[in-house]
Amino acid sequence: MSFQKVSLFIFSVLFVLMGLTFLFPKDKVVLAGYEIKYPSFEKFWTKKKVVHKDISKVEKQFDDQQLEVNTVCDTCAGGQYTVIETEPEDLAKDPVQVPIIVPDGLKGQWNKMFETFASAKGEKVRIIHYGDSQLEGDRITGYIREKFQSTYGGYGPGFVPVMPVYNQIAVKIENIGDWKREAIFDQSQKNVEDKRYGLWCSYTTMNKVVLPDSLKDSTLITDGAEFKVNISASGRAFAHARTFSELSLHYGDVEGDLTVEITQAGAPVYSAKLDTGSYYKEMKVNFTATSDIVVNFKGKGNAKLFGFTFEKGPGIYMDNVAMRGSSGTIFTKMNSTLLSQMGARRNPALVIMQFGGNSVPHLDSPDGAKSYARWMVSQINRMKRACPNACILFIGPSDMSTLIEEQYQSYPYLGDMIRELKAMCWQQNVAYFDLCATMGGLNSMPTWVEKGYAAGDYTHFAPAGTRIVSELLFKALMNSKNP
Numbered sequence: 471m472s473f474q475k476v477s478l479f480i481f482s483v484l485f486v487l488m489g490l491t492f493l494f495p496k497d498k499v500v501l502a503g504y505e506i507k508y509p510s511f512e513k514f515w516t517k518k519k520v521v522h523k524d525i526s527k528v529e530k531q532f533d534d535q536q537l538e539v540n541t542v543c544d545t546c547a548g549g550q551y552t553v554i555e556t557e558p559e560d561l562a563k564d565p566v567q568v569p570i571i572v573p574d575g576l577k578g579q580w581n582k583m584f585e586t587f588a589s590a591k592g593e594k595v596r597i598i599h600y601g602d603s604q605l606e607g608d609r610i611t612g613y614i615r616e617k618f619q620s621t622y623g624g625y626g627p628g629f630v631p632v633m634p635v636y637n638q639i640a641v642k643i644e645n646i647g648d649w650k651r652e653a654i655f656d657q658s659q660k661n662v663e664d665k666r667y668g669l670w671c672s673y674t675t676m677n678k679v680v681l682p683d684s685l686k687d688s689t690l691i692t693d694g695a696e697f698k699v700n701i702s703a704s705g706r707a708f709a710h711a712r713t714f715s716e717l718s719l720h721y722g723d724v725e726g727d728l729t730v731e732i733t734q735a736g737a738p739v740y741s742a743k744l745d746t747g748s749y750y751k752e753m754k755v756n757f758t759a760t761s762d763i764v765v766n767f768k769g770k771g772n773a774k775l776f777g778f779t780f781e782k783g784p785g786i787y788m789d790n791v792a793m794r795g796s797s798g799t800i801f802t803k804m805n806s807t808l809l810s811q812m813g814a815r816r817n818p819a820l821v822i823m824q825f826g827g828n829s830v831p832h833l834d835s836p837d838g839a840k841s842y843a844r845w846m847v848s849q850i851n852r853m854k855r856a857c858p859n860a861c862i863l864f865i866g867p868s869d870m871s872t873l874i875e876e877q878y879q880s881y882p883y884l885g886d887m888i889r890e891l892k893a894m895c896w897q898q899n900v901a902y903f904d905l906c907a908t909m910g911g912l913n914s915m916p917t918w919v920e921k922g923y924a925a926g927d928y929t930h931f932a933p934a935g936t937r938i939v940s941e942l943l944f945k946a947l948m949n950s951k952n953p
Contacts, residue, residue: 568904571895615711624710628788644701665804665805671804672777697768714760726769733766735762798849823863
């Protein structure tokens with residue numbers, strides 16, 4: 471083939487491709503289930519540059535030392551996320567740039583909540599912090615808890631699962647035996663029929679062999695199997711969380727004979743048979759030290775173990791309930807009677823619900839954001855019924871980036887999600903904290919990644935970023951008195 475013909479062919483193909491930039495739809499074409507996009511003439515010749523937000527207003531609230539944090543790898547996330555290991559420091563009480571929005575109908579109860587905090591020197595006051603993977607490892611919660619306990623008193627991390635499935639810094643727990651966790655938010659599991667997951671949205675059981683009736687009295691039954699939990703204070707926890715003298719086991723739905731024996735440094739401390747029945751129970755044991763504690767479960771029975779709590783005297787206790795992958799639309803799927811039983815016993819003054827981030831990538835229109843906000847109304851109402859004395863604070867999603875035209879930009883409908891959640895919270899008398907605005911607004915995440923404040927997935931916070939948002943959330947809370 472001659473040079474002229476080859477050249478003509480190449481130029482013809484280029485001409486056709488150029489023509490498609492004028493003729494192809496600006497959005498996309500779906501063909502056989504596949505999305506086909508083609509750049510317009512303007513996009514082909516002029517690449518739009520996304521301007522990432524200047525976050526200097528956020529950074530100026532901290533000095534350089536406060537933005538540098540010693541870290542340890544959080545292997546639950548494949549080593550790509552980290553947890554804070556140093557103590558929080560008091561910062562100047564500068565006015566917060568992004569305040570907590572407290573609706574008019576909530577202001578009276580919100581003020582009473584701070585009166586309850588002030589009374590924590592003489593009684594236990596509890597907070598429950600629900601959220602997705604942003605909270606794993608006691609992140610954000612641990613920092614806020616330390617600040618609260620430094621201000622109002624209290625020792626110990628509060629709730630910790632009997633069988634943690636990811637690394638957490640609150641308490642050292644080692645499980646011996648074949649344990650099984652059931653979690654309402656675990657999408658790899660089929661929900662249990664009775665939906666009795668409890669206030670912390672999961673429970674642990676002993677994975678014992680279930681034999682047919684003909685073999686119930688056989689020596690084959692695994693009565694001799696060990697089911698133990700070794701417990702010690704964590705040297706990686708914040709100072710107040712490292713100290714506790716009260717261990718409570720929260721349980722229910724006991725079947726058969728099941729005895730709990732607790733030792734410390736090999737010496738017997740406590741032994742009791744768990745009460746049978748479907749009611750929620752709490753077994754409390756006092757200790758003089760926080761290491762070498764062994765909780766041993768013996769017998770042919772089984773139970774739903776909702777978790778441990780670790781406390782010491784009056785003060786503030788803040789539970790970390792991290793639910794990886796959860797959109798927060800799980801509360802209405804749980805047994806309401808058990809929720810109310812546990813809610814009445816724990817009686818939190820504040821319930822924090824930090825959700826929305828896992829739903830943002832799936833939004834394909836503003837209507838999707840409206841639907842999510844409507845879903846959250848029923849979830850919030852369920853929590854109001856379970857914890858009627860609690861104020862509710864909703865923390866909206868942070869900025870999150872995805873590749874759009876080869877550049878990291880905020881998800882297209884993130885702004886819609888935030889607006890719908892703010893409006894919903896105002897109507898439902900729920901306080902709202904705008905985590906995206908706290909970071910600097912839409913398209914601030916790439917700047918956070920560049921500066922090392924966020925992870926390379928453009929979604930989760932790095933240790934320094936966790937410290938920033940935790941401190942700003944605490945400052946916003948403290949500045950929300952008398953709204």
